[in-house]
Amino acid sequence: MNKKRMLGALQLATILAAGSLTAIDAAYAQTPATVFNQSDRALPGDVRVARAQDSVTLDWPSGQGERAQLTLSLDPAKPLVRAISIAGKTVLGDVDPAGVITVGTRDLKQGWTVFFDNPRNRSFESFPLRLARSDISVRAEGGYTKVIVGGATAGPFAGTYQFTIYPGSRLVRAAMVMSTQRGATAYTFDAGLTAAASAPLPWKSIAYTDMSNQIVRREAGASSTPATSPKVRARMIVAEGTNGGALGIVPPPHQFYYPLDYANNDNSTWYGRDYRELRGRTGFGLRQTLEGDRRYVPWVNAPPGTMQDMGVFYLPDGGDAATTTQAALAYTRNDSFKPLAGHRTFTSHYHVEHTEEFLNRQRFQQSTGVPDGLESPAFIKRFKDMNVEIVHLAELHLSKESLDRAGDRLTLLKTMHAETARLSDDRLLLLPGEEPNVHLGGHWISFFPKPVNWTLDRKEGQPFVENDPVHGKVYHVGSEDDVLKLMEAEQGLMWTAHPRIKSSFGFPDAHRHTPFFKSDRFLGGAWKAMPADYAQPRLGSRVLDTLDDMNNWAAKPSERKYAPGEVDVFQISDESELYAHMNVNYLRLDGPLPRYADGWSSVLGALRGGKFFTTTGEVLIPEFTIDGAKSGEEVAFGQNMVRAKIEWTFPLAFAEIVSGDGNKVYRDRIDLSDGAPFGTRTIEKRVNLRGRKWARIEVWDVATSGAYTPPVFQKSN
Numbered sequence: 073m074n075k076k077r078m079l080g081a082l083q084l085a086t087i088l089a090a091g092s093l094t095a096i097d098a099a100y101a102q103t104p105a106t107v108f109n110q111s112d113r114a115l116p117g118d119v120r121v122a123r124a125q126d127s128v129t130l131d132w133p134s135g136q137g138e139r140a141q142l143t144l145s146l147d148p149a150k151p152l153v154r155a156i157s158i159a160g161k162t163v164l165g166d167v168d169p170a171g172v173i174t175v176g177t178r179d180l181k182q183g184w185t186v187f188f189d190n191p192r193n194r195s196f197e198s199f200p201l202r203l204a205r206s207d208i209s210v211r212a213e214g215g216y217t218k219v220i221v222g223g224a225t226a227g228p229f230a231g232t233y234q235f236t237i238y239p240g241s242r243l244v245r246a247a248m249v250m251s252t253q254r255g256a257t258a259y260t261f262d263a264g265l266t267a268a269a270s271a272p273l274p275w276k277s278i279a280y281t282d283m284s285n286q287i288v289r290r291e292a293g294a295s296s297t298p299a300t301s302p303k304v305r306a307r308m309i310v311a312e313g314t315n316g317g318a319l320g321i322v323p324p325p326h327q328f329y330y331p332l333d334y335a336n337n338d339n340s341t342w343y344g345r346d347y348r349e350l351r352g353r354t355g356f357g358l359r360q361t362l363e364g365d366r367r368y369v370p371w372v373n374a375p376p377g378t379m380q381d382m383g384v385f386y387l388p389d390g391g392d393a394a395t396t397t398q399a400a401l402a403y404t405r406n407d408s409f410k411p412l413a414g415h416r417t418f419t420s421h422y423h424v425e426h427t428e429e430f431l432n433r434q435r436f437q438q439s440t441g442v443p444d445g446l447e448s449p450a451f452i453k454r455f456k457d458m459n460v461e462i463v464h465l466a467e468l469h470l471s472k473e474s475l476d477r478a479g480d481r482l483t484l485l486k487t488m489h490a491e492t493a494r495l496s497d498d499r500l501l502l503l504p505g506e507e508p509n510v511h512l513g514g515h516w517i518s519f520f521p522k523p524v525n526w527t528l529d530r531k532e533g534q535p536f537v538e539n540d541p542v543h544g545k546v547y548h549v550g551s552e553d554d555v556l557k558l559m560e561a562e563q564g565l566m567w568t569a570h571p572r573i574k575s576s577f578g579f580p581d582a583h584r585h586t587p588f589f590k591s592d593r594f595l596g597g598a599w600k601a602m603p604a605d606y607a608q609p610r611l612g613s614r615v616l617d618t619l620d621d622m623n624n625w626a627a628k629p630s631e632r633k634y635a636p637g638e639v640d641v642f643q644i645s646d647e648s649e650l651y652a653h654m655n656v657n658y659l660r661l662d663g664p665l666p667r668y669a670d671g672w673s674s675v676l677g678a679l680r681g682g683k684f685f686t687t688t689g690e691v692l693i694p695e696f697t698i699d700g701a702k703s704g705e706e707v708a709f710g711q712n713m714v715r716a717k718i719e720w721t722f723p724l725a726f727a728e729i730v731s732g733d734g735n736k737v738y739r740d741r742i743d744l745s746d747g748a749p750f751g752t753r754t755i756e757k758r759v760n761l762r763g764r765k766w767a768r769i770e771v772w773d774v775a776t777s778g779a780y781t782p783p784v785f786q787k788s789n
Contacts, residue, residue, distance in 0.1 A: 106146040107207040116746070117239025119217045121210055127154055128208065130219060134158065134242040135748060140388060142235060142244060144219065148205045151267065152221070156319060156388050158242065163317035163388040166274045167265040169233055170355055171201035171248050171382070172348050173226040174362060176371060178258040185614055187331060187574045187602060189370045191258040192362055199227030200349040201248060214745030215239070216723070216774075228254040231379065238723040238774065240748025242399075245774065247383030257374040260330070261382045262348065264321060264357015265311070269296065269345050275311035278343040278356050279318075279393030280304040283647055287393050290343065296354045299344030306407070307652060308400050309341040309356050310393040320387040320396040323358050324775035325404050326611060326688045328384070329652040330372050330604040334365035335641045337649045358384055370603060378607035385775075403721045403749070403775075407651040408458045409689050410719075415658040416665060418675065418684070420464040420505070421517060421569060421598060421638035424451050427467050427488040431478040442494075449495070451644035456500055460656060461665055462675060463500065464519060465492070466507040466569075466640075481527055482543050489523035496668040503672060507569055511552050512588065514571075514579030517598065517638075520564040521673035530554060537561075552588050559593035565676055570640060571597030571618045580618070584625055595679060596622055596633030599655065599686055599780075600640055609725065610772050611688065616730075616780065617737075623766045623783055624732045632766075634704075634782045636679055637686040651689070658692070659684045660702075687779035691771050692719040695754075696781045698767060703782040709761040714769065716755045716781075722773040723749050729759055731767035738764070744771070 108128055110121055119132040126147045134140035141157040143165075155165035175198075176191030178184070204223025211218055219235040231250030238245075248261065267274050278295040282288045283303055289312070307328075310320040323329075323340070343356035363369065374380050389396040401407065409417050426449060433443035455463055467488050468475060478484060485504075492502045509515045510528050525543050530536070530550030536557065540546045547558050559566055566588075568580045580597055583589045597618050601611035610616070615635050622633035637655035644650060659675065660683040666672045678684055682704020685693045695717035701707035714729050724744035731738045740759055747753065761767055766783035 106148055106205045108146060109207060109209040111211050113212060115210070115212050115217050116215045117217070119237060119239060128210075130210070130217065130237060132217070132237050132239050135240050140242055142219070142237065144208060144221075146208070152203065152205065153265070156244070156386060158317065158388050158390050161317060161390070162315065163313050163390075164265070164274060164311055164319040166271070167267050167355070169201065169203065169246055170264045170266040170350055170353065170357060171226060172198050172262040172350065173201070173229055173248070173382070174198040174260045175227050175229075175254070176258045178256040178373065180256050182577055184373050184375055184605070185573050185577075185603060187370050187570070188368050189258070190368060191371050192364075192369050197227065198349050199229075201226050201233070203233055214743050215747070216745050224248060224250060226250065228252040228257070229380070236774070238749070241723055242388055243723070243749070244386040245383050246386055247381050249379060249381050251377055251379050252374055253376050255376055257376070258371040259374050260360035260362060260371050262342065262357060262359040263382065263384045264342065264347075264355045266350055266353035266355030269352050269354045273354065274314065276314045277312045279310045279312055280308070280341060281306050281397055283337070287397070289393065295343055295356070296345050299342055299347035301339040301342045301359060303337050303339050303647065304341050306397055306401055307340055307358075307649065308397065309343060309358070310396050311356055312392055316390070318389050318392050318396045320389070320400050321357050322385040322387050322400045322403075324383065324385070325652055325690070325777060326601055327604070327606070327776040328358070328360070329649070330360065330364075330370060331600070331602040331653070332365045332369065333367050333640075333642050335644065335648045335650045335653045336365050337647045338364065340649070373603055373605040375605075375607070378605070380606045382606055403690065404651060405689060405721065409460060409656045410692065411459060412658055412692065412694050414660060414662055415694070416461045416661040417459060418462040418464070418636070418657045418659050419460050419639055419654070420636060420657075421466045421507070421640045422451070422463065422644070423466050423469045423507075423640075423642040424449070424644055425467060425470060425642070426451075426465075426491060427484055428470060428474060428478040430491055431484070431487055450646050452495055452500065452502070454644055454646075454648070454650055458651070458654070461500060462503065462659070462672075464503045464505045466505055466517060469507045482525060482540070482546065485523075485525050486543060493668045498665060501665055501668060501672060503675070509575070511549065511555050512566070513583055514576035515569040515574065516566050517569050518564060518566055519676060520562050521676050522562075522671040524562050524564070526558060552586065556588040556591055556593060559591070563673065563676070565593060565595045565680060567595040568597035569638065570600060570602065572614055573602060580622065584622075590631050592630040592680065594633070596635050598638035599635045600638050601655070601688075609776065610770065610778060611776055616770070620730065620732050620737045624734050624737070626765070629785070629788050632682075632783075632785060634679065634682050635686070636684065655686060655688050657684045657686050658694075682782035685779055685781045688777040690721045690775065690777040691724075691773055691779040693717070693769065693771060693779045693781055694719065696769055698761070698784040701784045703768065703784055706785050706787040708787045709764050709767070712759055712761045712767075714755070714757050714759050714767070716769050716771070717752070718755060718771050719752045720771075720773055721750055722775045722777060723747065725772045725774050727755055727769060727771045729757065729767060729769050731759075731761055731764040733764050
């Protein structure tokens with residue numbers, strides 16, 4: 073090395089990062105060294121940066137009276153992650169971030185808001201993450217600290233690799249933050265940590281929780297065999313360190329999973345050598361299935377130029393795989409929904425098709441009672457384990473041939489009513505419901521406050537209602553007018569299933585001027601995180617935008633609309649990865665759970681009155697008012713005080729007060745990046761709502777999980 077290059081290397085090794093934003097061409101150990109840049113502003117939350125000759129360490133308070141450390145190498149010839157430590161003790165080190173992006177092509181016949189697409193059936197290609205590590209920058213972003221590593225590429229994607237540190241938490245978010253100019257791109261990504269296959273393994277074992285809820289350990293030798301993808305509980309995989317401690321790789325619990333019809337457990341982790349495009353490497357991590365449920369498998373949207381934030385979390389722990397898993401599950405409340413005083417958890421839109429299975433098993437078993445194997449279906453236990461208290465089904469969503477084989481419609485309804493009554497108890501209220509998809513246009517959901525018998529194909533001359541000698545009162549509907557008459561007669565509710573996507577593409581917009589849509593019997597449209605787009609800071613913008621549009625359309629109070637959450641999955645087994653696809657509605661219902669025999673009009677009343685909030689589970693909004701008025705209520709708009717009591721698990725990102733004036737939608741953002749995980753607080757903000765028709769609130773966390781409320785409305789004359 074000549075004197076000039078040696079001098080450059082020495083200068084680089086002694087530069088302090090403060091204020092340095094200039095690229096430096098230098099060498100270190102015969103390899104172009106990584107430039108380190110740090111803002112001269114103090115980092116929030118007592119995050120400290122220490123620069124050594126060939127590394128940089130970030131040290132932060134990680135909760136429980138301890139500090140954590142992330143040490144990165146500035147020598148590109150060495151693994152980027154020199155150490156992840158707790159209280160100065162290395163949990164895992166000498167590893168590199170790894171990623172694989174699989175790039176396919178979207179069918180844009182219906183634009184980007186699409187589910188019925190299968191890029192897996194067209195040509196696609198997978199690319200490994202390449203990380204040139206040209207520079208490393210540290211900067212504050214709100215209350216958090218980002219470490220940005222330059223020179224990240226994967227096929228047509230290019231950008232950076234980013235670590236985010238959350239003071240008060242051990243979590244470190246690790247993300248490929250990249251965009252592509254390629255048109256019509258749909259993609260999946262895998263992520264993890266690897267070491268050279270020829271190097272000593274930096275962990276003593278890889279561990280995960282299997283389908284029997286047992287921790288399985290693969291010792292170092294086994295973890296370096298050809299890569300495999302086991303089925304796991306809790307969506308995570310753990311490396312146990314050679315000197316104690318463990319590190320889990322944990323996905324954002326809902327964002328990571330693109331929407332599917334079946335909530336299958338699709339082997340979403342991997343470990344071993346030569347995983348996919350990571351040749352010559354051994355490692356462990358998370359994966360997105362390419363095949364999904366082998367129905368419609370839409371992958372993730374990447375519109376050209378959008379910055380796709382493909383992130384997972386590292387969770388270091390001082391214990392072992394069991395304590396790391398327990399710590400990770402705390403962020404999803406152990407994959408359940410927290411009980412809240414004055415609220416009941418309600419979930420909707422399940423195609424478990426218990427009715428059809430019940431009748432078919434009866435026929436095959438030649439029995440008249442409860443068929444063997446259906447005494448207590450698996451979905452009942454799953455809901456109870458998750459503290460889901462009220463479940464609204466969407467049965468009979470099958471082909472005409474399948475339904476005819478099971479029985480005539482009135483027999484199907486009689487069975488559904490009898491079975492939902494049998495399977496309900498003081499912990500779970502299982503309610504009949506359908507996705508009828510006739511007469512109104514698009515797909516829609518029906519919901520009645522008690523069992524109702526009705527047919528869908530009223531014949532010419534057939535009465536609208538009659539008394540059947542076997543089934544009692546039976547309604548016959550043959551038009552949208554009949555559907556509305558039925559809903560008014562029985563005080564039922566209907567709403568658009570998956571608005572603006574799937575078979576509701578173009579709805580409810582197409583029937584916004586119809587009498588049934590303007591009726592107070594038409595609730596609105598249901599919310600689900602679909603489609604997937606990792607450039608979005610929130611989930612389910614499709615429906616939140618629909619909710620805002622519907623209330624801007626409303627000309628009078630009876631036309632106000634709501635958007636309760638829906639899940640829309642088929643069949644639930646012991647193995648289903650249900651929580652990832654779940655959301656739930658917290659209804660404001662006092663007293664005990666309604667008894668099936670007494671009817672459940674209070675459930676429909678809470679929905680129709682906007683007396684609920686919807687959440688993925690991690691963020692709760694137990695109280696929300698505007699000048700004292702709760703969601704679904706009215707208040708005079710002007711200079712109003714918006715208050716919301718919130719609870720959360722993952723560190724928070726932001727809240728938005730969303731309002732509309734009949735034409736435009738307005739957003740007042742509140743930065744919430746100043747708090748640790750697992751907290752409660754009250755948001756208070758005075759907002760000018762003069763001229764607005766409605767206002768509501770959303771709260772989102774760093775995992776893109778969140779919650780939102782129905783609106784409060786301008787006081788009517």
